[in-house]
Amino acid sequence: MNRGEQMKNISVKTKIVFFASIITLLVSISTTVINYHMNMTATINLLTQISKQTVDAWSDQINPNNVEKLVKTQDPDLEKEMVKHFDTLSKFQPQVAQGYLFGVELKNGTDTSVIAGPTVLMDDFNKKGLFIGDYYTQPKSIADAITKMKENGQQTVSTIYTDSYGTWLTVLEPLFDHNGKVFAYYGVDFDADLYLNGEYEKIKITLIILILLLIFVCFIQYVFISYLFRPMNDVLNKIDKMNEGDYSTELNESDDEIGKISTKINEMSNQLSKNNQADAKKKRKFSMTSNIDQENNDQ
Numbered sequence: 001m002n003r004g005e006q007m008k009n010i011s012v013k014t015k016i017v018f019f020a021s022i023i024t025l026l027v028s029i030s031t032t033v034i035n036y037h038m039n040m041t042a043t044i045n046l047l048t049q050i051s052k053q054t055v056d057a058w059s060d061q062i063n064p065n066n067v068e069k070l071v072k073t074q075d076p077d078l079e080k081e082m083v084k085h086f087d088t089l090s091k092f093q094p095q096v097a098q099g100y101l102f103g104v105e106l107k108n109g110t111d112t113s114v115i116a117g118p119t120v121l122m123d124d125f126n127k128k129g130l131f132i133g134d135y136y137t138q139p140k141s142i143a144d145a146i147t148k149m150k151e152n153g154q155q156t157v158s159t160i161y162t163d164s165y166g167t168w169l170t171v172l173e174p175l176f177d178h179n180g181k182v183f184a185y186y187g188v189d190f191d192a193d194l195y196l197n198g199e200y201e202k203i204k205i206t207l208i209i210l211i212l213l214l215i216f217v218c219f220i221q222y223v224f225i226s227y228l229f230r231p232m233n234d235v236l237n238k239i240d241k242m243n244e245g246d247y248s249t250e251l252n253e254s255d256d257e258i259g260k261i262s263t264k265i266n267e268m269s270n271q272l273s274k275n276n277q278a279d280a281k282k283k284r285k286f287s288m289t290s291n292i293d294q295e296n297n298d299q
Helices: 003-008 012-059 064-073 076-092 119-127 140-152 193-243 257-298
Strands: 096-103 111-116 135-137 161-163 166-176 182-191
Touching: 012 166, 012 182, 012 193, 064 076, 064 111, 064 166, 064 182, 076 096, 076 111, 076 119, 096 119, 096 166, 140 161, 140 166, 140 182, 166 193, 193 257
Parallel strands: none
Antiparallel strands: 096 111, 096 182, 111 135, 161 166, 166 182
């Protein structure tokens, strides 16, 4: 049996419930997706705004001349001062994963020189044999943001990216040398998971509620459509009785489509009943006439 024949064998009521459920599902999914993207966009915009404000406030405490001097001389006192600054940043800004200073060389397209960072980061670099002036490979999102920052000379925000440690958004503040050229940047990694996980939880809850509502709506649709189709079942039963010669049942009439059909069937049933009665009278009259004729012939 092909699909077309299978559809023909399904009742109209079932088809209506099925298609109504499909439409409800599509509308619900579309609404959920649109709402998700709107909320996610608003969340990212909020995170970006907070991140930029934080970088604006903290980067003002760094003197580009001191950074330039640290790059050239690797002065230990300046290094301690920078490390202390980034330790304080991480301590008082819980949404900040870490802040740091890097060069903007983009050697091999992604490598920039290490300048300064918090104690944890610098200790980790030192264990890996990385010191001030050594090159560190940046994620592509950061490398792209550095390229953009060098082009426009303005604060730049990276796209949200994920690595083995989490999901991040990085704000880069350019630092200019005495010639007005960007030679380094003040970067801060913000933990995007803190913001995005809340949206993920919302979408999970929304999907659960959506499924429950869909089941409830389908049930209501089935009950309502069954109620609407009840007069049609009466019509079918009436037709079956008419086929058996029973014209006594009257269908309920109304102004809707099924009610109008019921009216026509009642009219047809009454007419057929009258025709049958007339035929029965003719048969009885014919039978009586035949009997009289037969008696006369016998005499």
